[in-house]
Amino acid sequence: MSPCLPDETDVVIIGGGPVGLTASQLLDRFRIAHVVVEAQDQPNEHPQAHFINTRSMEIFRELGLEATIREAAAPLDEWRHHVYATALAGERPAPSFRGASPDPVLGLVDHFPSGPDHRISPSWECNLSQPLLQGLLRAAVDRSRRATLLTGWRADLNEDRYGVEVGLRPTAGGRAHRMRCRYVVCADGARSGSRDRLGIARVQRTPTLQHLLNIHFISPALAERLRHRPAAMLYFVYSPHGIGVFVNHSLARGEFVLQRPYYPPFEDPEDFDRRTCARMIDKIVGLPTGADIRSIRTWRLEAWVAGHFQSRDGRCFLVGDAAHQILPAGGFGMNTGIAEVHNLAWKLARALQTETDDAGGDAQALLATYDAERRPVAEEAIALSRVNYESTLRAAAVIGLDWRAARWMQKTLEGLPLPMAWRRKLFRAGIWLGLSQIWLLDGSNPIGQFRRRRFNDLMKTPGKMLPMRFPRQDLGVVYHRGWLAVEPAAGHPSSAPASRAAFETGARLPHFWLRPSGGGSHSILSSLDLCTRGARGHAVPVHTLLLFGRDAFATRDWAASIDPRFAPFEVVRICESGVRESHADFVRADSDGLVPPPAVLLRPDGYLSWVAPLPRRQAQAA
Numbered sequence: 001m002s003p004c005l006p007d008e009t010d011v012v013i014i015g016g017g018p019v020g021l022t023a024s025q026l027l028d029r030f031r032i033a034h035v036v037v038e039a040q041d042q043p044n045e046h047p048q049a050h051f052i053n054t055r056s057m058e059i060f061r062e063l064g065l066e067a068t069i070r071e072a073a074a075p076l077d078e079w080r081h082h083v084y085a086t087a088l089a090g091e092r093p094a095p096s097f098r099g100a101s102p103d104p105v106l107g108l109v110d111h112f113p114s115g116p117d118h119r120i121s122p123s124w125e126c127n128l129s130q131p132l133l134q135g136l137l138r139a140a141v142d143r144s145r146r147a148t149l150l151t152g153w154r155a156d157l158n159e160d161r162y163g164v165e166v167g168l169r170p171t172a173g174g175r176a177h178r179m180r181c182r183y184v185v186c187a188d189g190a191r192s193g194s195r196d197r198l199g200i201a202r203v204q205r206t207p208t209l210q211h212l213l214n215i216h217f218i219s220p221a222l223a224e225r226l227r228h229r230p231a232a233m234l235y236f237v238y239s240p241h242g243i244g245v246f247v248n249h250s251l252a253r254g255e256f257v258l259q260r261p262y263y264p265p266f267e268d269p270e271d272f273d274r275r276t277c278a279r280m281i282d283k284i285v286g287l288p289t290g291a292d293i294r295s296i297r298t299w300r301l302e303a304w305v306a307g308h309f310q311s312r313d314g315r316c317f318l319v320g321d322a323a324h325q326i327l328p329a330g331g332f333g334m335n336t337g338i339a340e341v342h343n344l345a346w347k348l349a350r351a352l353q354t355e356t357d358d359a360g361g362d363a364q365a366l367l368a369t370y371d372a373e374r375r376p377v378a379e380e381a382i383a384l385s386r387v388n389y390e391s392t393l394r395a396a397a398v399i400g401l402d403w404r405a406a407r408w409m410q411k412t413l414e415g416l417p418l419p420m421a422w423r424r425k426l427f428r429a430g431i432w433l434g435l436s437q438i439w440l441l442d443g444s445n446p447i448g449q450f451r452r453r454r455f456n457d458l459m460k461t462p463g464k465m466l467p468m469r470f471p472r473q474d475l476g477v478v479y480h481r482g483w484l485a486v487e488p489a490a491g492h493p494s495s496a497p498a499s500r501a502a503f504e505t506g507a508r509l510p511h512f513w514l515r516p517s518g519g520g521s522h523s524i525l526s527s528l529d530l531c532t533r534g535a536r537g538h539a540v541p542v543h544t545l546l547l548f549g550r551d552a553f554a555t556r557d558w559a560a561s562i563d564p565r566f567a568p569f570e571v572v573r574i575c576e577s578g579v580r581e582s583h584a585d586f587v588r589a590d591s592d593g594l595v596p597p598p599a600v601l602l603r604p605d606g607y608l609s610w611v612a613p614l615p616r617r618q619a620q621a622a
Contacts, residue, residue, distance in 0.1 A: 005168065006148065008180045009035050010352055012166050014155045014194050015187030016040070018049065018130060019320035019337035021137035023185050025063045026345035028144045030541060032352060035148045035179065036141060037155040039171055039188075043134040046216050046295045047249050047257055050129050051233070051331035053474045055508075056338045057123035058606075062532050066123060068136055073128040078251050079233035080112040082466065084395065084455070086238055086438055088226065088246070089286030104286070104442070106238075106399070106452065107459045108230055111468035119592065120475060121511050122526040125468075127233060129249040130334070157184055157197055159315050183348055184316040185341065192322035198311045200318065202304045205382045206327070209389065210301040213269065215258040215277050219289040223254035233468065236392070238401060240438040241283035258284075262298070263410055265420070266427035269298045301389070303327050303382045309340075309371040314364055317344055324378045329388035330470060332381040339477075340374050346541040346604040347483075353540040362565055366483055373482035381473060391466050398454040400437030406430075479506035485563055485601060485610035503597050505611045513589035514574065524589055530572060531606050541604035543569035548596040549576065558599040558612065566601060566609060 011027055013020045016038025027034045052060075052069070060066045087104040116124030141147050156167040164184045169176040186194035195202075226232075226248070235246040244260040258281060262269065272280075274293040281291045305324045310317055320337025347366050355363035393403050409430045413423045440448040458464050484506055503510060512527045525533075530544055543566045545559060559571060574596075575584040601610040 005150075005177045006033075006035070006179065009033050009148070010181060011035075011183045011185060011348060012037060012155065012157075012164070012179065012181045013185045013187060014157070014166075015189060015192075015320070015322070016134075016138065016149065016151065017187060017189065017320070018134050018137060018334055019341055020185070020187030021134065021141055022059070022063075022338050023187060023319065023341035023345060024141045024144070024147050024149075025065070025137065026059075026341060027349065028141075028146050029063065030346065030349035031146060032349050033146050035150060035181075037153050037166075037168065038149070038151045039154050041152040041171075043131050043138065045131050046214075046297060047129040047131060047247075047255070049133075049331065049334035050127055050247065050249055051335075051468075052126040052128060052133070053331065053335045053470075054121050054123055054125055055474050056335045057126055058121060058528055059338055059342050061123050061528070063140075065136065065140060069128060069133065070126055072132055072136060073126045074248075074250055074252065076112060076116070078227075078231045079127040079248055080110055081230050081232040082109045082111065082234050082236070082468065083230070083232040084108070084236045084238075084459075086240075086441055087284070087286030088222070088235060088237060106441070106455050108232070109459065109465060110230075119511075120471075122528065127248075129255065155188075155194075157194060157316065159184070159198065159311055159313050161313050161315075164315050182315070182352060185319055185344065185348075186316055186322045187319050187337070187341070188322055190321040190325050192318070194316070195306060195318055195322050198316055200311065201307045203307050204302070204304045205379075206303040206386055208300045208302045209327075210261050211264055212299055212301060213258075213260045213262050213272055213277075214297040214299060215260065215272075215281070216294045216296075217256055217258065217277070217281065217291040218254050218294060219256060219281075219291045220254035221287075222256065222285060222289045222291070223251045225287070227251050234466075236395070237284055238396060238399060238438055239284045239286070240435050242280060242435065243396070243401065244284055246285075260284075263406070263427065263431075266410070266413065266424045269296075272296060301327060303385065305375065305378055305382060309375050310368065314367060317367075317370060319344065323375075324382065326378070326381050327385035327389050329392060329466060330381070330385050330473075331468075332385055332470075332473065335474075336378055336381050339377070340370075342605055343374055344370050350541050350604075369482035373479045376480075377473075377477055384470065384473060388466055391464060395455070395458060395465060398458055399441060399451045401434065405434060475508055477508065478504060479607060482506070483603065483609060485566065503594075503600060503608065503611050505608055507608055509600070509602055509606050509608055510594055512592050512594055514586040515589050517575070517584045517587050528606055530602065531604055540568065543567075543604065543609065544602040545569050545571045546600050546602055547571065547573045548598060548600075549574075550579070562601060562610075569601070 010032050011034040013023050013034060013036045016036050020036060024034060024036050057066055060069055084106040085104045141149050152171050153168050154171055158165045163180055163182050166179045166181060167176060168179060186192055188194050231248065231251060233248055237244055237246060242260065244258050247257040249255040249257060277293050277296060278291045282288050303325055306318050309323050319340045321333060326332045326336065347370060351363035351367050409427065413427055416423060441451060486505060509527055513524055514527060515524050545562065547558060562569065573584045574586045574588060577588045577590060597612045597614050599612040600608050603609050
């Protein structure tokens with residue numbers, strides 16, 4: 001039975017992955033009627049993204065979903081490490097160099113040596129497989145009164161200056177439907193038909209660096225073996241039988257993904273059937289795993305960004321993988337997309353409420369800031385992911401696995417005037433010879449000892465191994481162009497301090513704890529919760545003017561100086577801990593080292609549009 005489809009709605013979201021579903025939840029928060037169109041009937045069970053960074057968890061906190069997501073995720077101790085090894089079957093997972101020991105573990109990195117840093121955020125990172133996250137988000141959308149979720153439908157679009165006509169057709173066949181909306185959010189993935197329809201070109205940032213097999217499997221036996229040692233999110237395994245990265249999606253379910261390079265035309269993905277992949281997993285791991293292969297996919301390691309994130313007529317917006325493809329080293333793809341829809345949703349809500357009142361002027365100017373603010377951040381994530389990818393190559397090179405040798409052999413054999421069958425045999429022989437370097441690491445020979453020492457030295461050198469956490473890309477993004485009251489100083493789009501956030505125009509509001517001025521520790525909240533609090537009781541997203549200290553309350557009428565573009569806004573007065581101020585709404589709960597300015601203007605997405613300069617005596621103290 002076909003669902004009852006509206007003829008008109010405010011927003012259509014094309015794509016029901018994590019980014020599109022998060023966009024739906026954000027629009028629901030702003031009471032915007034919308035339709036989510038997803039081609040698949042059920043969420044894809046093949047895991048892709050899994051690492052949810054702190055900023056994404058803050059957004060889920062804002063939506064009331066953080067606790068649900070964390071409950072479904074693995075505990076931190078099951079994924080806080082990266083492990084580098086020649087096999088996963090060894091009995092002694094020593095994190096340091098052990099001389100002539102045949103220990104297969106080359107190194108172990110703990111990315112949370114002190115646990116989550118609650119000084120910078122009330123939230124922290126999470127490891128949850130994408131299908132599970134998608135299921136939780138879809139359930140939340142199903143509960144919404146303002147969202148219509150269409151699964152098993154495809155969408156086409158035709159944009160004009162006044163809106164978008166969306167053509168809907170069921171994938172299983174049936175009656176098509178046409179719908180009119182005012183805006184479209186295109187979240188339909190890297191092969192986005194919407195992007196092509198809008199004529200937005202992709203700008204290549206890296207060529208194809210590698211072809212990868214992505215093998216999803218279940219192995220309780222492997223999970224049980226890894227559970228009794230420092231567990232990791234990623235296991236970089238350099239085996240004489242093959243190399244690959246094992247991604248731990250859940251030890252409780254025994255769910256893993258093996259990422260293994262392959263080399264066309266000398267290796268054909270069709271040759272890697274389920275039985276072949278199961279045997280390959282056993283050889284690389286070093287013991288029988290009983291791997292139950294669930295799915296096998298191929299993909300190309302490359303990076304690109306859309307030339308524009310907003311369409312020519314300004315009614316359609318690209319988000320997530322439709323807007324960019326980022327190398328997977330660093331886990332930026334999904335998290336960048338979630339931050340994008342968080343930036344866009346409140347702007348859409350405000351534009352929907354105001355564009356008829358101001359003839360579209362301020363509304364269109366506001367929407368244009370989405371591209372200005374978010375495309376530089378995506379470009380930076382692409383550049384950083386390339387640096388991260390090269391760090392993984394560096395780690396392999398010091399133990400004798402230089403990717404340049406494999407690339408040279410591939411290029412050389414492609415040009416030889418020999419039958420393909422011969423060239424494939426030569427290629428396999430070359431790969432076997434390269435992998436045989438690993439045997440040197442398992443003995444007491446001088447070459448193996450030297451390479452282990454080099455690997456150990458590399459691990460001790462800051463910035464040389466692949467990190468798991470990226471404070472600047474996560475919480476340190478600073479917008480230098482966009483919806484700001486003043487233009488901040490030019491600089492890098494992620495120039496905020498990595499260790500501790502600051503009050504800076506274009507940056508995220510720093511986290512600090514607050515109590516209502518009337519007292520009561522049970523009602524403590526984070527400064528980040530002020531955005532959610534400010535949205536209550538308003539028909540449009542509101543800015544919040546935060547006033548700090550007695551000087552801000554008594555000596556200046558800050559509200560009168562705010563540009564009308566930022567109205568409506570709420571005024572919230574905050575005084576320091578231990579200071580009694582009858583006009584204060586909140587009291588800082590502790591002394592956290594932050595030096596607040598007299599006033600700041602907080603956007604609905606938690607970023608600062610304006611920061612008042614510190615008085616001279618405060619600036620000198622800071």
